[in-house]
Amino acid sequence: MNATMLPTPTSPDAAWPRVGAIVLAAGAGRRMGHRPKCLLQLNGRSLIDRQLEAVVQAGLASVLVVLGHHAERIQQEATLLQWGARWVVNPDPDAGHVSSLHTGLQALPPDLDAVMVLLADQPMIDVSAIQALIHAYAARPQGTHMVQPSVQNLPGNPVVLSSTVVSQILAGGIQMGARQWQQLHPEKTYRWKTPDARYRLDVDNAQDLQTLKTLTGHSLLWPSDLIR
Template identity: 50%
Template sequence: MGCILKGGGGLYSRLVMGSVLLAAGSASRMGNRPKCLLELGGVPLIRRQLIALSGAGVDELVVVLGHHADLIEPVVRDFPVTVVHNPDPDAGQVSSLRVGLQAFTGKIDAVLVALADQPLINAQDINDVIGAYKKRPEGSEVVQPSVEGQRGNPVVFSQNVREQILAGDADVGCRQWQKAHPESVHQWETANTRYRIDVDTPEDIDALAERTGHRLTWPAALTPAKA
């Protein structure tokens, strides 16, 4: 499926979009349980992200695993994705991003980097940020959602940025590239708060339920036994 989006003057040229979905962290603040397996409406968050990305027509999808890979991989195995493993996930998110960026097998024009712990992102949200990338100001190579001045996710950047990241030092990822090239970054202003919502702690789960009415729950296998 391709990303052919309508604009004011007709159709934009077809954009071949690759996506890296990051799910390699240890989730230490969540009691070392993989937060991407939290469920909303009975569906694990990582599957919700894969459904959203597939629904948005992403052409090639890479999932990066590390910690808890034995628990997460069976949940994503039935999707048409490339699963890769970060051999050193404790090296941080930049290392996982670089593993993912290296894993694309086909030609791509741009990369969308998504996080597996954003519970409310849907296919329309993905389409909207891709659309913002296609309409970005001339000279911009990165598009990041900005909600009331706060940066959100997912982020989209060009194949050129991907190549520069991979050619750079091991500690260079998207955020470091943006810091070094602020003139090439377009902060896309949007009122969509879903781009800012993720869950890192049990308190985040409670706050999400209080704010939105959406209650995340652990699958039975990851629910601590009561004393």
């Protein structure tokens, strides 16, 4: 499938960055009854399928899914291969998001200018949300190396990390993640202000499912084999 290319930058001297993508999907889903949240379905399609489609159509250069808990069940989602995504398994997913981030960053090709880190349980992140974030990264203030959406002064996801940040995270050991890097380098973080609430919506528990329905009118359903 041909990716939708990003439009040409307005500045003649600018160039669009080569951005890769990591989708974090290694969690146990304990607050969802130990079920993989990324397999919740919106309009009959899993969240992981919808997100991978959006990433590919946004024109990102490389797509990697980090699995852990429920890896075998998620791999049964044949559409992972349809979108050309690769996957890697975090051998210790209970170590948390930082260990999954390291697992993903280590598996990406070295020629990327930046990496977008996505959470697999954000149901409303689509191609327009991803492209808007890439635009924000391309237009970020000079000297900044990380872009994070800021919705009503609250942090959102996904985030974009420059290759400099990627190198420093990997060199910082297993305790160094995107949040820790941001805390050490607040002046190098661009908090991109946006009114778009999609960057703040994720589904960690049953209450989040109800909140999503209230705010958007959309209901998420489990596939038949995960209904309890």
